[in-house]
Amino acid sequence: MAEFLQLLFAGLTVGAVYALVALGFTLIFQASEVVNFAQGEFVMLGGMVTVFAFKAGVPLPLAALLAVLVAVAVGLSLHRFAIEPAKGATVVTLIIVTIGASIFIRGIAQIVFDKQFHALPAFSGDEPLRLLGAAILPQSLWVLGGAALVVVGLRLFMERTLFGAAVRATAANRLAAELVGIDTRRVLAFAFGVSAAIGALGGILVTPVTLTSYAVGTLLALKGFAAAMLGGIGNPVGAVLGGVLLGLLESFAAGWISSTYKDAVAFVVILLVLFALPQGLLGRRAIERV
Amino acid sequence: MPPEPLLSVRGLRCGYGRIEAVKGVDLEVAEGEIVALVGANGAGKTSLLRAISGVLPLFSGSIRFAGEAIEGLAPFERVARGIVQVPEGRQLFAPLSVLDNLRLGAFRRGRARTDENLERVFALFPRLAERRHLPAGALSGGEQQMCAIGRALMAEPRLLLLDEPSMGLAPFLVDEILATVARLRAQGVTILLVEQNAVAALALADRGYVLETGRIAHSGSGRALLDDPAVRAAYLGI
Numbered sequence: 176m177a178e179f180l181q182l183l184f185a186g187l188t189v190g191a192v193y194a195l196v197a198l199g200f201t202l203i204f205q206a207s208e209v210v211n212f213a214q215g216e217f218v219m220l221g222g223m224v225t226v227f228a229f230k231a232g233v234p235l236p237l238a239a240l241l242a243v244l245v246a247v248a249v250g251l252s253l254h255r256f257a258i259e260p261a262k263g264a265t266v267v268t269l270i271i272v273t274i275g276a277s278i279f280i281r282g283i284a285q286i287v288f289d290k291q292f293h294a295l296p297a298f299s300g301d302e303p304l305r306l307l308g309a310a311i312l313p314q315s316l317w318v319l320g321g322a323a324l325v326v327v328g329l330r331l332f333m334e335r336t337l338f339g340a341a342v343r344a345t346a347a348n349r350l351a352a353e354l355v356g357i358d359t360r361r362v363l364a365f366a367f368g369v370s371a372a373i374g375a376l377g378g379i380l381v382t383p384v385t386l387t388s389y390a391v392g393t394l395l396a397l398k399g400f401a402a403a404m405l406g407g408i409g410n411p412v413g414a415v416l417g418g419v420l421l422g423l424l425e426s427f428a429a430g431w432i433s434s435t436y437k438d439a440v441a442f443v444v445i446l447l448v449l450f451a452l453p454q455g456l457l458g459r460r461a462i463e464r465v
Numbered sequence: 466m467p468p469e470p471l472l473s474v475r476g477l478r479c480g481y482g483r484i485e486a487v488k489g490v491d492l493e494v495a496e497g498e499i500v501a502l503v504g505a506n507g508a509g510k511t512s513l514l515r516a517i518s519g520v521l522p523l524f525s526g527s528i529r530f531a532g533e534a535i536e537g538l539a540p541f542e543r544v545a546r547g548i549v550q551v552p553e554g555r556q557l558f559a560p561l562s563v564l565d566n567l568r569l570g571a572f573r574r575g576r577a578r579t580d581e582n583l584e585r586v587f588a589l590f591p592r593l594a595e596r597r598h599l600p601a602g603a604l605s606g607g608e609q610q611m612c613a614i615g616r617a618l619m620a621e622p623r624l625l626l627l628d629e630p631s632m633g634l635a636p637f638l639v640d641e642i643l644a645t646v647a648r649l650r651a652q653g654v655t656i657l658l659v660e661q662n663a664v665a666a667l668a669l670a671d672r673g674y675v676l677e678t679g680r681i682a683h684s685g686s687g688r689a690l691l692d693d694p695a696v697r698a699a700y701l702g703i
Contacts, residue, residue: 337568337569337572337576340561340565340568340569341569341572343558343560343561343565344558344561344565344566344569347558347559347560347561348556348557348558348559350520350552350556351552351556351557351558352558352569353518353519353520353540353541354518354520354540354544354549354550354552354556355544355549355569355570355572355573355616355617355620356540356541356544356545356572356573356620357541357569357572358539358541
């Protein structure tokens with residue numbers, strides 16, 4: 176029981192981060208059908224900028240805010256200088272552009288920061304909470320709470336505001352969105368900005384648990400992508416579900432089989448989804464009558 | 466000199482890739498008019514409307530609206546000026562509610578007027594009021610067309626571009642939609658109407674253009690076109 180709970184909490188914690196990455200994928204995919212493989216770099220930037228600002232003496236909350244702002248600036252630049260100029264290119268081309276951008280961002284990060292692993296102090300101490308024999312890090316609760324807040328906040332924004340409706344409208348029918356006067360370029364810029372902020376927040380919250388370095392983005396992008404595929408790409412609820420499931424699978428695979436194969440789980444999931452369930456668990460619902 | 470028409474298109478060429486769908490069209494719509502644009506499938510009617518809305522780039526030519534050149538403007542800027550289109554195939558935001566579809570129609574208008582316009586649309590199409598919380602994709606064909614027209618009206622159009630509003634509808638619904646078009650004109654909306662149902666469209670319109678493989682083949686008053694033997698033989702099937 177104690178071991179089960181231990182693995183459960185570890186799985187939920189990384190799962191929450193995968194969910195945030197998958198949510199970023201979903202937002203951009205909905206607005207443009209582009210899979211943004213630079214998504215993991217936003218997580219890296221969130222962690223690394225916070226670490227270096229904190230080391231330079233900036234108080235932690237301010238360092239975190241700065242990191243989010245830097246990631247948003249990078250996300251908006253990615254849209255403005257890499258995606259926007261390639262307007263009219265095929266989706267595959269745009270996806271390759273994002274892969275290039277991710278390599279570029281990683282390269283810059285390696286020069287600006289360094290190649291070492293870095294940690295942040297946990298936000299509210301390292302004293303584990305005891306629950307039925309399992310030890311739970313308080314930071315895990317920060318990760319879970321933060322992720323939940325993002326998910327709920329984003330949902331409210333999309334459902335309750337006119338601009339949120341415009342984002343959903345662009346996802347549903349781009350031509351019609353342009354014809355009602357929605358500036359779809361701005362919607363896509365917004366998607367990049369928000370995805371970057373969400374990714375960065377995930378990176379900040381999880382760095383005290385998992386450490387960070389300039390190179391963590393690649394694997395996170397692939398795992399977030401696996402999570403989005405599992406949940407059904409383009410579906411925000413699916414993204415969160417896929418992320419949490421993937422985190423749990425990884426955690427239990429590491430605990431019960433071997434931690435050597437931990438990273439393989441995501442790729443096995445991608446393959447299984449592609450073979451057996453290409454639409455994912457909550458693939459696009461089609462309600463359209465012609 | 467007569468006042469400048471609300472919309473004036475000169476030498477417009479546009480298309481898809483290397484295929485030219487519209488090959489140099491001149492067309493005018495005066496304030497308060499209903500102008501019908503008829504022609505066979507593939508004559509370039511939809512391409513022409515898309516070019517006027519700005520969602521299809523021009524190869525060459527000019528578009529003036531309310532005295533200003535607008536061919537350089539983005540689609541959303543044209544909506545802001547009052548050029549609003551009800552596209553072919555309705556193109557609703559299928560997963561969104563009817564209410565959201567209508568509200569998004571007013572995306573370029575102030576929130577203050579949205580509620581007032583919503584009342585107007587619901588008065589025009591009471592069916593939509595009943596179904597406001599349903600996803601637009603779940604409506605019947607006729608209701609979808611009402612929703613598409615309602616969404617366009619939310620934008621307070623000065624010029625309404627209607628692309629095949631009667632397509633795929635039962636005959637009694639076609640009459641209802643065309644009656645709505647006439648009522649909108651009475652409310653002061655200028656209308657450019659694309660229709661396959663050429664007889665009904667020309668009977669309703671002040672003037673008409675017949676488009677043939679990307680060029681204007683005939684033009685004149687609706688009555689004159691209906692009476693023109695060449696037009697009758699080729700397009701009206703009478």
